[in-house]
Amino acid sequence: MRLGLDIGGTKMEAAILATHSGRDEVLARERVPTQREEGFASVYKRMVQLISTVLNQNGTSISDLDGIGIGLPGAINPQTQQMLNGNTAIFVGQDLPALLSHDLEFSGSIAVANDANCFALAEALLGVGLRHAQELGTTPEHLTSIGVILGTGVGGGLIYKGRALEGPHGGAGEIGHTQLDPGGPKCFCGRQGCAETFLSGKGMETWYADRFGEKLFAMQIFDRAEMLEKKALEAVQIYRRYLDQFTLNLINFFDPDFLVFGGGVSLQPAIYQGLEERVWKQTFIPDTRPRIYQNTLGDSAGVIGAALLIP
Numbered sequence: 001m002r003l004g005l006d007i008g009g010t011k012m013e014a015a016i017l018a019t020h021s022g023r024d025e026v027l028a029r030e031r032v033p034t035q036r037e038e039g040f041a042s043v044y045k046r047m048v049q050l051i052s053t054v055l056n057q058n059g060t061s062i063s064d065l066d067g068i069g070i071g072l073p074g075a076i077n078p079q080t081q082q083m084l085n086g087n088t089a090i091f092v093g094q095d096l097p098a099l100l101s102h103d104l105e106f107s108g109s110i111a112v113a114n115d116a117n118c119f120a121l122a123e124a125l126l127g128v129g130l131r132h133a134q135e136l137g138t139t140p141e142h143l144t145s146i147g148v149i150l151g152t153g154v155g156g157g158l159i160y161k162g163r164a165l166e167g168p169h170g171g172a173g174e175i176g177h178t179q180l181d182p183g184g185p186k187c188f189c190g191r192q193g194c195a196e197t198f199l200s201g202k203g204m205e206t207w208y209a210d211r212f213g214e215k216l217f218a219m220q221i222f223d224r225a226e227m228l229e230k231k232a233l234e235a236v237q238i239y240r241r242y243l244d245q246f247t248l249n250l251i252n253f254f255d256p257d258f259l260v261f262g263g264g265v266s267l268q269p270a271i272y273q274g275l276e277e278r279v280w281k282q283t284f285i286p287d288t289r290p291r292i293y294q295n296t297l298g299d300s301a302g303v304i305g306a307a308l309l310i311p
């Protein structure tokens with residue numbers, strides 16, 4: 001039995017995952033607000049409480065667990081398992097494995113990974129990857145894929161044969177900060193025209209306001225495009241052009257079997273229209289036709305992926 005913990009800026013979730021006759025099943029789960037403004041000590045206390053709650057729900061004792069996997073919203077140093085950066089700064093430099101094994105008196109393994117890696121891993125092994133593998137007559141562990149988060153920011157996870165690549169410094173899959181236009185909008189990372197500045201919900205809202213002089217949420221822009229409003233239609237066209245470029249770069253760089261999109265913007269059907277056809281025509285290796293999917297696990301991908309960090 002494995003316990004997954006998905007810690008986000010706004011909510012945290014814990015779930016227990018068990019394998020029954022070769023299939024992974026979620027036995028118990030619970031979600032609480034993170035309330036990061038209260039600081040690390042109080043968030044950590046609620047995290048420990050959350051772990052006991054799911055264990056109790058399932059009638060499991062901590063010693064029954066093979067391990068605890070944790071997804072955090074930032075890059076993780078693979079040696080120290082500590083978060084290096086990210087928008088929820090209270091976790092930076094905290095040694096969660098040491099704290100939790102001490103406070104829970106837990107001797108099993110505790111692994112920490114970037115939340116986008118957890119998303120990509122869950123979708124690769126238990127989400128769209130499972131269906132894709134079945135269609136090919138293989139198992140998900142044989143496939144290579146990219147999980148792409150199009151949310152408040154843009155992030156990603158690279159899955160190679162069933163494992164998330166972390167890189168020697170924890171920076172593998174930081175695809176949101178690959179540049180699409182050196183003259184593009186300023187990014188918080190210090191560069192200009194990163195994929196995130198065009199393709200994240202927030203990025204889209206900013207360039208839409210600059211270009212069309214109106215402040216709208218990304219969702220409102222897509223809604224208006226559906227009602228054939230001229231400016232919104234043009235904005236969706238612009239979004240698609242950047243997404244084409246970005247997706248094509250990812251395919252040429254990693255040669256995946258499939259890509260899977262997550263995050264708020266991935267819920268918009270308009271972003272998928274014609275995407276595969278346009279991208280397939282332009283891949284560097286002829287006839288490379290990776291499928292591009294919307295995620296199937298929804299909100300649960302993070303917590304399931306965290307549990308899957310434990311082998």
Ligand SMILES: [Zn+2]
Pocket residue numbers: 176177187188189190191194196
């Ligand atoms: Zn950037």
